[in-house]
Each structure stands twice: as structure tokens, then as C-alpha cells.
Amino acid sequence: MYLLKLFKNTTNMKNSLIIARREFMERWNNRSFRFMLFLGPLLLLAVIYLLIISGNQGKSNLNVLIVDPTGLFEEKIVSHPSESITYYFYQDYVELEAFRDEKKFRTYDAMIEINEKVLINKKVFLFYRETPNVQLKMKLKFEVERRVEEVMIEQFTNLGIEDFRKIKQPLNVDFRDVNDPLNQSENEIAWVGYSLGYLMIFFLGIFGTNITRSINREKANRVSEVILASAKAHELMFGKILGILWASLLQLFFWIFIIALGLWVFEYFIFSETLGLGHLEGVQVSDQGLSQFGQSNPMMNYNTQMDLFFHRINYAFLIPNFMLFFLGTYWVYSSFFTVIGAMSGDESDGQQFVIPIWILFGVSIFAGYNAVQYPDAALTQFFTFFPWTAGMVAMVKITAGVTVVSYLFLLLSWLIMVLVGAVLLYFAGRIFKNGILSFGHKLTFKLLLKWLKI
Amino acid sequence: MIEIHDITKVFQEKIALEKVTFDIPKGMVFGIIGPNGAGKTTLIRILNQILIPNDGFVKYNGTLLNEAHVRSFGYLPEERGLYREMRVMDQLVFLGELRGLSRKEAGDKAMKWLQKFEVQDWAKKRIDSLSKGMAQKIQFISSVLHDPEVIILDEPLSGFDPLNINLILNEIEAFKNAGKSVIFSTHNMDSVDSICDEVALIHAGKLIAKDRVANLRSQHKNGDFKIRFRGNVIAFANALWTSFEIIESKEIGDDLREAVIRRRGNETFNDVYNQLSSALELTLIEEKLPGMQDVFVKVIQEHNQHEE
Structure with missing residues (x-):
């Protein structure tokens, strides 16, 4: 149909390529475009950097005074002292004012008060002079908690510490899908897919509106008819879509590369200490204990996500599929943006009629969230095959892990996307052909239908 | 030669062209004339295959008009513009490539034209940095860059400054002398007189006249003659007797007068000469043909009366 018409001879394709190159070069020659190739991902990395260091602010080395008048801790806390926290014991009562004001306590950054009721009420106060960073807070909490636990075991049980910790393990109820018993599909990885889908929508939003703007500008410049004397309307339309796609892909490659590198x-290099397991140094815990600790520790979770990002995602599978679904989604959405550009009487028309597309983007983002939370829900199945949300859902599913059958379903959804896109582009072509030479008119639904009929 | 057969174009319910048929001979300047909204631009867009007619067809050199033919046409549309942010040379190369030239060919030809118009220094300038007149020159170059066989100019004289109009008229003359066909659409009849060899007059989507300019003017002549003579005005009036009436008369020099007379019957040029030569010293007798503006008005009036 439309594609067959377009590719029926090489002249058609050549014209589209010439137009595409011009569209691409227009963007490439724009300084802000080149600037954003680097600035965009660097800004994003800066945000990530700030997020990480915001958790690392505050003092990073602490001298901690453990005020233990009853000698409960027996001047013991960790077997291997770490560089970041040095513990000192004081077997007497210390008033808060005294700790705060007296010279002899000034060398201590924090004071942990272990009172005699700690074994009953499980409450410990930590007074600090300057807020320690998140890591140190978590480490302090963990180490004091472990020591209190040891004291309790000694006082209330006949068990050894290792035996107690084996008993203490909570029952781990692992929810698994009957169709995915090995749990290849993982929720946390799915969020990575969601982020990629989000990135996809972000780029579609930016470059889709570029299509509309480019058409409007051609109308305003009155250059459309000059081009149409040499190229067919559908060649111009396809060239425009293709050229903006090239620019979009270039930007996408730069973003992915720079962010991954960053x-x-x-x-x-920068957060090797923070993102590694170094902050647990000196704590003798079993593997199970460590993983348990990790479950309740946000820093540990973050570390897990970094590990996930760098080691657990199958990029060889993910990246080609990302490209595939990005192209499919661009194909579907580009027809909409083209139609809006072609039928606009002026640029404000274009801005107004982009709103329904932004709504579709919103639905797409919701579909991605839904796919992460309820991967097998009926609504998710619908979104998988709905051409405007299929790309987002596919990203979530592919990143989370798919079986051969479910992957085939995703390919089917891609095929539907391409077919729907082709049909939409056919109609977009009709509107484009009639609308491209019209400017300054009042856009009405009636006019749109008339253009479709001609 | 371009043959236009029974072209009909309807936009929604409005008939823009109705069964328009005529030929455009090769190697001449052909005017498509008519008032605003007559359908000239629609016809020109059909010749450029920008629009497809609802009915009828166009032949070029005996075969149905196709994309290859259209690529060999040059077209300066009425609604013209350029990419404002592009450089002059990039723009010309881009449009040349779309017309089938290679990048190198397009670049070479563009430079030749820029040199011809003595504007080669503009090659690297952005369009939005050019004045309107400068941009018009680039616009014209872009339409003829690929050395077209047929040049179609839709209202080329509207919007252009007088210097550029002169430049375009000279180029039209040069194209004609090179054996190329120039199709020229306008509602400005003054330019038709001086440029066009043949015209088709379109009104309300219909072809109402098509002929050589000289024939049309001759067909619609009023029987007016311009006379320049030395001598007495009374003698002049007496010599005309009852066969002619004096439309106007004025002194243009010492004892030199110029008058316009109109015949009352079927008197010829020879009758004028015979009647006046014996009474006056004649320096000029010229049959005064109506301008295309007058022909245009007259033809449309006749057509409207006929329709009623």
C-alpha cells in the first residue's frame, strides 16, 4: 500500500533520503542540538551524582563514645574495627549537657547511651554533634543491634550465637509464577525496563513534536510547494519522519553511551567505596545475614540496583529489542505528529492538537507501571497489544525476562504496531497531501474528514 | 509540446477547472491568464503533478505526463519560500538534488548561476540574513538550476522587486531564445503584452480564449488608428470626412500633432492613408491594437453575456 507506493522505484526513495538528510543536517547544524547530545546525559548523570552524594553528606569518620554504665557490652562491639567508626567505651553515666559542653568529650562525634533497660525496651539513643551520613547511620545501627543481640543470647538462651542466628532467620516466602518457577522474571529488573520505556517516550515526545514543528515551519516559510514540485507529498512526509528519526537515534545513542559510561x-572510580560492600567491613555476618541486612538497608538496595544494572541485565538481548520497539513506537506515533502538522492552520493549532498525544504518552507510562506491578493482569495483556503502549510494556517484559512464547507474543505486538503504523501513515499521507499546501485556515474536524476523503 | 485534455478538478464541491483543453506549443512563452481565483494555479499545480485532476489528462511530447517529465520542468510557485535557516549553497544543492542532479552537479550549476547574477559571495550566507530581493534571486535560481526544458512561472512578477522583475524578464527571453518553453501565469496583463507569444485565458475554471497574443489583440481591435501629422487640424478633420471619428488629438511639437481616430465602418489602413495623405503631411499611421488588459476585459464580458 503506502510503503509499496513509496518504494516502487528508486527515485521515490532517493527523494525521501535527500529530504531526510536535510532534516537531519538541519538539526545537526543547530548548535543547541549538538550541545544537548552531551549536556542532556551529563545533566542526568549530575542528578544521579547528587542523589548519591546526598546520602553521603555529613561526617564520614566518627569517634563514637559508648556510654555503658552497667558494662553490658563488656567493651566489645565489632571483631574487626573499621576505619570509618572508632568506638570508645565509658562505664559511667554521662549527662547530655556534659557530653555536649565538656572539653573531655569534645573529641567524640557521637554518644550512644546503653542503659540497663535496653534488653527490655530495645531502645538506644545516639546523640551526634554533626549529622553522620546515611552509610554511617546504617552501620552504627547495624553494629549496635548485633551487639545487643549477642548480649541477649548470652543472657537469655543457652544457644551459641551462630545457632541463634540460624533459628532467627525469618521464614522466607518466595512468591513465584507457576509459568516462571525459576523466577527469571524479576520485579526489580522490570523497573529498569520501565526506565528504558520512559526514555523511549521521552525521546518520542521531543522528536515527535519536532515533526509537527518542522511541517509548520515549512508551511510558514512557504517552501512546501517548492519541494512538492520536485517530490511527492508522501516522499516529503516519509523523508521528514526518517530524518528526524536519524537525529533522534543519534541523540539516543549519545545519551545511552554517556550515561552508561558515567x-x-x-x-x-567515584563511588567505589559507597557502592561496594566496604562499609560492612569488620562485621562478621553470614551470607544469609548479609542478604537479610540488605533487605532492610536502603544503601544496600541501591548497591543491589547498581549490581543489577551492571551485571544482571542481558544487554545483548535488551539493546536490539529496545531499538526494535523504539522504531515501532516511533513509527506509530510519527503518523499522529505528521497529521497534526499537516492539518494545522498555524503553529498554535499544532501545540493544541499535540495534547491528545501527550495523553497517550501518559497512558503508556501507566501501562509500563502496570506491567511492572501486575505483569499477568488482563489490562497488561491489553496494553501489550495496544500499539501506543506496546513499546513500553515490551521494554518492561523483555528486561524482566521472557520465555520464548511470551517473546513471540511481543514480536506479534510489534508486528501489530508496524501494521497499524502503516495504516495510520497512509491516512496521514492523505491529510498531509491536502494539508501541506494549506496555511492560515481554521482547523475543524469537518475539514479533516474532507481531506481524508479527497 | 504539452497537451492538456479535458482537465477537471473539483475541490470538495467547488469546481476549480472544468474540461479545460488546449495545447502549449514548444519553444514559446505561453501565458495562462485570468482573474484571481480563475483556476490558473490549480492548472499549474496539475502540470507539476502536485495535484491530480479528477478527470482528463496531460501529455508531454506525445506521452502521458509522468514524474520523469516533471523532474525536467522548472517551477517557481506563487507561494514561494525557502528554508530560512539554510545556507544559500546548501539550499540550492538540496533543491537541485531533488530535481535529479548529483550533489556535485548541483553545486557547480548553483555557483554558475550565482556568478551570473554576480552574487557568488552569498553562497555561504543563511537565507534569513538576505534581503527580500536577494532571497528572490535565490528563489529564481532554484527553479531553473537543473536546466529545465519547460519553465513554469506562477505569477512571477508579483512580490518581486522591479530589479528582479527585469532580471526574470531577461531570463525568460533567454530561455525562449534557447528553444525552451516558458509557461507564465499572471493576472497582470501589462506583462503579457510584452512577454507572451500565446495565451490561454481562463475564467471561472473554464478556458474562454486561446490564441497568439497578436491575434487576440487583432480580433478585439476597435478600428482605432494613431496618426501623426503636420498641418491644420481643420484640414485633418475634413479629410476624415464621415468615415472616422476623432477620439483624441493633441499637439506634440511645433506644428506636429498626434491623434487617435476610430473608423465608423469597415475602413482599412489603406483607406486612412488614402483619405489623409492628400490633405496632410503624415509622419505616422499605426493601427492601434487594444492592450491585453482591454482584450481580457472584453473577452470576459463577452463570455459573461453569452453565459447569461
Whole structure:
């Protein structure tokens, strides 16, 4: 149909490529476009950097005075002292004012008050002079908690510490899908897919509106008819879509590359201590204990996500599929943006009629969230095959892990997307052909229908 | 030669062209004339295959008009513009490539034209940095860059400044001398007189006249003659007797007068000469043909009366 018409001879394709190159070069020659190739991902990395260091603010080395008048801790807390926290014991009562004001206590950054009721009420106060960073807070909490636990075991049980910790393990009820017993599909990885889908929508939003704006500008410049004397309307339309796609892909590649590189630099050079397990140094815990600890520790969770990002995602599978679904989604949405540009009487018309597309983007983002939370729900199945949300849902599913059958379903959804896109582009072509030479008119639904009929 | 057969174009319910048929001979300047909204631009868009007619067809050199033919046409539309943010040379190369030239060919030809118009220094300038007149020159170059066989100019004289109009008229003359066909649409009849060899007059979507300019003017002549003579005005009036009436008379020099007379019957040029030569010293007798503006008005009036 439309595609067959377009590719029926090489002249058609050549014209579209010439137009596409011009569209691409227009963006490439724009300084702000080139600037954003680097600035966009660097800004995003800066945000990530700020998020990480915001958790690392405050003092990073602490001298902690453990005020233990009853000698409950027996001047013991960790077997291997770490560099970040040095514990000192004081077997007498210390008033808060005294700790705060007296010279002899000034060398201590924090005071932990272990009173005699700690074994009953499980409450410990930590007074600090300057807020310690999140890591140190978590580490202090963990180490004091472990020591209190040891004291309790000694006082209330006949068990050894290791035996107690084995008993203490909570029952781990692991929810697994009957169709995915090995739990290849993981919720946390699905969020990575969701983020990629979000990135996809973000780029579609930026470059889709570029299509509309480019058509409007051609109308305003009165250059459309000059082009149409040499190229067919559908060649112009396809060239425009293609050229903006090239610019979009270039930007996308730069973003992905720079962000990936930046995260790698963060992990291995800038935050190697923070994002590694170094902050648990000196704590003798079993593997199970460590994983348990991790479940309740946000820093540990973050570390898990970095590990997930760098080690657990199958990029060889994910990236080609991301490209595939990005192209499919762009294909579907580009027809909408083209129609809006072609039928606009002026640029404000274009802005107004972009709103329904933004609503579709919103639905798409919801569909992605829904796919993460309820991967097998009926609504998710619907969104999988709904062409405007299929790309987002596919990203979530593919990143989370798919079986051969479910992957085939995703390919089917891609095919539906391409077919729907082709049909939409056919109609977009009709509107484009009639609308491209019209400017300054009042856009009405009636006019749109008339253009469709001609 | 371009043959236009029974072209009908309808926009929604409005008939823009109705069964328009005529030929455009090769190697001449052909005017498509008519009032605003007559259907000239629609016809020109059909010739450029920007619009497809509802009915009828166009032949070029005996075969149905196709994309390859249209690529060999040059077109300066009425609604013209350029990409404002592009450089002059990039723009010309882009449009040349769309017309089938290679990048190098397009670049070479563009430079030749820029040199011809003595504006080669503009090659690297952005369009939005050019004045309107400068941009018009680039616009014209873009339409003829690929050395077209047929040049279609839709209202080329509207919007252009007088210097550029002169430039375009000279180029039209040069194209004609090179054996190319120039199709020229306008509602400005003054330019038709001086440029067009043949015209088709379109009114309300219909072809109402098509002929050589000289023939049309001759067909619609009023029987007026311009006379320049030395001598007495009374003698002049007496010599005309009852066959002619004096439309106007004025002194243009010492004892030199110029008058316009109109015949009352079927008197010819020879009758004028015979009647006046014996009474006056004649320096000029010229049959005064109506301008295309007058022909245009007259033809449309006749057509409207006929329709009623």
C-alpha cells in the first residue's frame, strides 16, 4: 500500500533520503542540538551524582563514645574495627549537657547511651554533634543491634550465637509464577525496563513534536510547494519522519553511551567505596545475614540496583529489542505528529492538537507501571497489544525476562504496531497531501474528514 | 509540446477547472491568464503533478505526463519560500538534488548561476540574513538550476522587486531564445503584452480564449488608428470626412500633432492613408491594437453575456 507506493522505484526513495538528510543536517547544524547530545546525559548523570552524594553528606569518620554504665557490652562491639567508626567505651553515666559542653568529650562525634533497660525496651539513643551520613547511620545501627543481640543470647538462651542466628532467620516466602518457577522474571529488573520505556517516550515526545514543528515551519516559510514540485507529498512526509528519526537515534545513542559510561565511572572510580560492600567491613555476618541486612538497608538496595544494572541485565538481548520497539513506537506515533502538522492552520493549532498525544504518552507510562506491578493482569495483556503502549510494556517484559512464547507474543505486538503504523501513515499521507499546501485556515474536524476523503 | 485534455478538478464541491483543453506549443512563452481565483494555479499545480485532476489528462511530447517529465520542468510557485535557516549553497544543492542532479552537479550549476547574477559571495550566507530581493534571486535560481526544458512561472512578477522583475524578464527571453518553453501565469496583463507569444485565458475554471497574443489583440481591435501629422487640424478633420471619428488629438511639437481616430465602418489602413495623405503631411499611421488588459476585459464580458 503506502510503503509499496513509496518504494516502487528508486527515485521515490532517493527523494525521501535527500529530504531526510536535510532534516537531519538541519538539526545537526543547530548548535543547541549538538550541545544537548552531551549536556542532556551529563545533566542526568549530575542528578544521579547528587542523589548519591546526598546520602553521603555529613561526617564520614566518627569517634563514637559508648556510654555503658552497667558494662553490658563488656567493651566489645565489632571483631574487626573499621576505619570509618572508632568506638570508645565509658562505664559511667554521662549527662547530655556534659557530653555536649565538656572539653573531655569534645573529641567524640557521637554518644550512644546503653542503659540497663535496653534488653527490655530495645531502645538506644545516639546523640551526634554533626549529622553522620546515611552509610554511617546504617552501620552504627547495624553494629549496635548485633551487639545487643549477642548480649541477649548470652543472657537469655543457652544457644551459641551462630545457632541463634540460624533459628532467627525469618521464614522466607518466595512468591513465584507457576509459568516462571525459576523466577527469571524479576520485579526489580522490570523497573529498569520501565526506565528504558520512559526514555523511549521521552525521546518520542521531543522528536515527535519536532515533526509537527518542522511541517509548520515549512508551511510558514512557504517552501512546501517548492519541494512538492520536485517530490511527492508522501516522499516529503516519509523523508521528514526518517530524518528526524536519524537525529533522534543519534541523540539516543549519545545519551545511552554517556550515561552508561558515567555510571560505570561512578561505580568503579567515584563511588567505589559507597557502592561496594566496604562499609560492612569488620562485621562478621553470614551470607544469609548479609542478604537479610540488605533487605532492610536502603544503601544496600541501591548497591543491589547498581549490581543489577551492571551485571544482571542481558544487554545483548535488551539493546536490539529496545531499538526494535523504539522504531515501532516511533513509527506509530510519527503518523499522529505528521497529521497534526499537516492539518494545522498555524503553529498554535499544532501545540493544541499535540495534547491528545501527550495523553497517550501518559497512558503508556501507566501501562509500563502496570506491567511492572501486575505483569499477568488482563489490562497488561491489553496494553501489550495496544500499539501506543506496546513499546513500553515490551521494554518492561523483555528486561524482566521472557520465555520464548511470551517473546513471540511481543514480536506479534510489534508486528501489530508496524501494521497499524502503516495504516495510520497512509491516512496521514492523505491529510498531509491536502494539508501541506494549506496555511492560515481554521482547523475543524469537518475539514479533516474532507481531506481524508479527497 | 504539452497537451492538456479535458482537465477537471473539483475541490470538495467547488469546481476549480472544468474540461479545460488546449495545447502549449514548444519553444514559446505561453501565458495562462485570468482573474484571481480563475483556476490558473490549480492548472499549474496539475502540470507539476502536485495535484491530480479528477478527470482528463496531460501529455508531454506525445506521452502521458509522468514524474520523469516533471523532474525536467522548472517551477517557481506563487507561494514561494525557502528554508530560512539554510545556507544559500546548501539550499540550492538540496533543491537541485531533488530535481535529479548529483550533489556535485548541483553545486557547480548553483555557483554558475550565482556568478551570473554576480552574487557568488552569498553562497555561504543563511537565507534569513538576505534581503527580500536577494532571497528572490535565490528563489529564481532554484527553479531553473537543473536546466529545465519547460519553465513554469506562477505569477512571477508579483512580490518581486522591479530589479528582479527585469532580471526574470531577461531570463525568460533567454530561455525562449534557447528553444525552451516558458509557461507564465499572471493576472497582470501589462506583462503579457510584452512577454507572451500565446495565451490561454481562463475564467471561472473554464478556458474562454486561446490564441497568439497578436491575434487576440487583432480580433478585439476597435478600428482605432494613431496618426501623426503636420498641418491644420481643420484640414485633418475634413479629410476624415464621415468615415472616422476623432477620439483624441493633441499637439506634440511645433506644428506636429498626434491623434487617435476610430473608423465608423469597415475602413482599412489603406483607406486612412488614402483619405489623409492628400490633405496632410503624415509622419505616422499605426493601427492601434487594444492592450491585453482591454482584450481580457472584453473577452470576459463577452463570455459573461453569452453565459447569461
